[in-house]
Each structure stands twice: as structure tokens, then as C-alpha cells.
Amino acid sequence: MIELETRELEYFIAVADELHFGRAAIQLSIAQPALSKAIRRIESRLGVTLFVRSSRHVELTPAGEALREHGRHALNAVTAAIRNTRHAGDARTHLRLVLKPGGDAGLLSGILAEYSHQPDARRVDILFSGPTDRTDFLHEDRADVGLLYSPFDDLTGLAHEILHTEGRVVIVPRHHRLATRTSVRMSDLEGETLPCWKGLPGDAGTGPEVSDVVQMMHMIAVDRMIAILPRSLVSHTPPDLTAIPVSDAPPSHLVLAWNQHDHRPAITSFVTAALRAHPTADPNAEINHAPTISAHSMA
Template sequence: MAELETRELEYFIAVAEELHFGRAAERLAIAQPALSKAIRRIESRLGVPLLVRTSRHVSLTPAGEALLRHGRHALNAVGAAARSARRAGDAQARLRLVIKPGGDANLLSGILAEYARTPDARRVDILFGGATDRADHVRDGRADVALLYAPFDDLTGLDHRTLAVEGRVAILPVGHRLAARDELRLADLDGETLPRWKGVPRAGVVDEGSGPEVSDVPQLIQLIMVGRTVAVLPRSLTEPAHPGLVYRPVVDAPPNQMVIAWSRLDQRPLVASFVEAAVAAGGFRDAQEAA
């Protein structure tokens, strides 16, 4: 089987994401007939149908779903390789750190101060990502390191060190049946409407929710306040407290880890120095290090 070119992957991914040839062609700035011809050529080369086409609908076949999933990773890898090569040859390269707004567990200032004291410290550019895409920033080379929450964030392809461990807290509207309790267990939340995080199949604490889809904590807070859902979050993401909500520790929820993560392929001293400074600032040592 012949390999696909990156341009062909870009064409297919655009169609697979839009599920509409017209919108995909507009996104790619090419003519729709040329795009349709390119997709047929890919299917012919692979020997499998990738799309089901009707006059009103386009959908992915199982083969198409597989190519979309792996094709995204392949394009990310190509982009990351090019960016890494440029940065490796740049003696004045800055370090780029991606975080979630308000999602640093109050560690960022200490980390930056600790790193500034290292002899080879460079300028650190702070990038802001969404609730679920910060790991992708590192995988595709847009960022060098990220502050992530485990097990919530997908760490596939990344190395990481733990900076802090914290408990989880249930957020409930005032007047909720559980609001009067001092602490909760996961079983107490059985039957509750839980949110679905956009881009995350499982929330990392309990099974995927059946409630409204949310992209970030502010959206979630609004929905909890009007009684549409409840949620379990790392303690640091529940601050500051919002009037009209109550916060109760969930004593048997798996603890959350704040981690510093970087690409397994990135062995630059620039990154290693920042990681060590972050670990020192966090003051956490995992069990293996402490033994």
C-alpha cells in the first residue's frame, strides 16, 4: 500500500471534520470537484471506502474514523518535527508554556521565580489553552511544556512529572439534597446529572455524564447555578468560591495530580531545566523518588 502525502491527509481530515464537501473545499481554498477527486483517489489507493455519501449526508466509515484518528496524529507529528528543528537551531529560543486560565493550582508564580534563578533561564511565553486541548499544544509543537491535570488530560506521547496532588470537590447548587452534608462519597452522586466535557470521552472521576456539554469551568458554573448539573473538580479549580454554590469534598474520589508535561521526543536542555525548576517549586516528590 502506497503511503499518503501530507496534503492528501489534510484534504481528508477537512472533509471528515466538516462532513460536507462544500465547507471543506472552502476551508482548504480549493475547488469542490478537485477535492472530491482527491478523496476518491485516496480511497482507491487504500482499497477501502472512507466516506458514505448521499445527496444530503456525508458520514465516516470505520476505515474513515481510523484514518481521521491516526491522520491527525501524523500531521501533528510532521508539524512538531518542523517546529522542533527550527527551535533546536535557534540559540535564542524562548520557552513556551501552555496553561488553562486559572488552572495552575497557584503554582505558576513560584515556578517562574524558580526558573528565573537558573543560569540558563530564557524568556517564558505563557500561552492559554482550553479545558481539553493543552496536551495537543505540546504534541504538535505549539508549546514546549504544559501544566496539565491527571488523569483528566490525555498524556499520550508525553513525559511528565508530578508537581502537586490535591483532592476533588463536588460543586452543588444551594438547596441541593446533598448540600447539608460536610463531605460526600462518589456513591452519593449516583443518579445526579453530570456534565460532558467537550473533547473528553470520560471525566476522569466518574463515568461519562449524561448532562450538558461544557468547554470550560465558567460555563460549568453557570449551569450548576441554574440547577442543570453538578460536578466534581480538582480543589484548585473551585476557587474562588461562587455565591449560590456549595463545595463539598468527595473523600473517595481519586486524587488529582497537577503535572508538568513535555514531548517524549524533546530532549533539549531548555526543557529539562524548566521541568526541574517546576518540580523544585512544586515541592512534590513521588513515592519512587522519596524511597
């Protein structure tokens, strides 16, 4: 029986996706000669050529295309098997919930109260994250569930349920040209400086780098930037700042998210309680295990 190591499949998939040995080696954190040798070893073991190589480009052969398709499924199956095995033997008596400070739109106490009535309720540990790393907590198994904001947080690979939908406001200094307006449109904000959020890839902000809302508020107060945020994040605006509704900004959604491969009953129980606790959520709704890809926003 011909066998391939999981690591060898990971090497092959990386090269097949990048079609470049150098970039794949960087992604895998190994030396390029070692990666090339590993691919040749796979080809020798299988008795086929997987890549057509030249000095200018790399292409997959039909055999390579087949291995990429089936190999990816195999890796996903192994990952799911490991995760489900660990979860099946999960003896933890607590559930870990991650959010950023103030990032619950006032819903958390009601959710926890409702969950406490569940017959299988566990103790819930509250974890606080930075503004951009809550998804890392979920992907890296440092948290079981999280309160995230869509479209600001990337929900790729996460299942989720929307708990709350709200409009956005722009935060400006009291002396700003727009400060006396009762509402603004996105076009009114053209040319303004927006914050650059620390740790957020592809952030469109051109202003100073900030790592939390408190830093951002200080920078707005000294006239270094303005910012667009979900309304609930700025329920207590400092006296030297003004929050103005942005009438045509896409809505912000507070979502309860968890890893799409995590099907433990404990997760389902918590999600069900959260939906029941929120008056606008449908407590009988089927829990959404499908991942959603969301673009980063200005906030």
C-alpha cells in the first residue's frame, strides 16, 4: 500500500496552490531545497510527475491536479478527525467566550442569564481580546465562542449567528466641520483621515495606528483622525467628541461565532441560549454552521 505522510501532503498542497517553490517554502517555513527534495520524493513514491517545472514557471500535471483535489479533502478530513476526537474527550467543565471590552452591545448579561437555565450549562469564562484578534482565539482553540462584529471581523472558517444589527456613527471633534450635523452620508467623509487598526491586514486607514477604541478617541480629540464605528461601541461619547449617524453606511452586525468544525453539544446549547435571550433573534432558527467571508471595513 502506497502511503503519504500528512506533512508531505501539506508540502504538495502549498506548492500546488502557489505554483512557486520559493513562496511555498516561505509559507511552510522551510528551506526551498528541502521542499523541492520532498516533492521529488513524493513523485518517486507515487511513480508520477506532479509538476512541470521550468526556469520561468511551475504547472500542475493532470496527476498533480488529481492529487491536489483529493489531497485537500484528505487533509481536511484529518484535521476534522483530530478536532472531533479532542472534543469528544473534552472533560472541561467551562466554556470560553472571547470579546473585546464593550463589544457586546449590552447583550452579554442576558445571554449568560439565559444560558444558566440550560440543563447542561457550564461555567463561562470571559476572555478579552484586542480589537483585531478575536478570530485568532477561535481558530487557535483559545476560545470556544466569540462575540464579533461583521463586516469588521473576517468570519472565514467560522459558523455564526447574528444577534444584533445596528447603524454606524462617525466620531468627530466638537469643532469639526460636520459636528453640527444631525446625520451625514459616506460622501461627506471623503478626504478625511481614518484610523489604521494595528494587526488588521489590508486596513484602508491612512491615519495613525491605534490598537483600541480608547486610543482612537484620544487621537480624534486632538484632531488627528475621525472614525466610523457601530453605534453601540460609542454609547458614552466623551464631551469633546460628537457621534453623528451615517445614514448610508452598511449596517453592523454583532454575531456569535465559533469554529465551523466544532459541533460539540456544549456549543449548540450556548448558541441556542443566546438566540433565545435576544428578543429579535429567532430561538427556533436552525443554527448556521456555514462559514461567511466578510470584507474588512473602515472601523
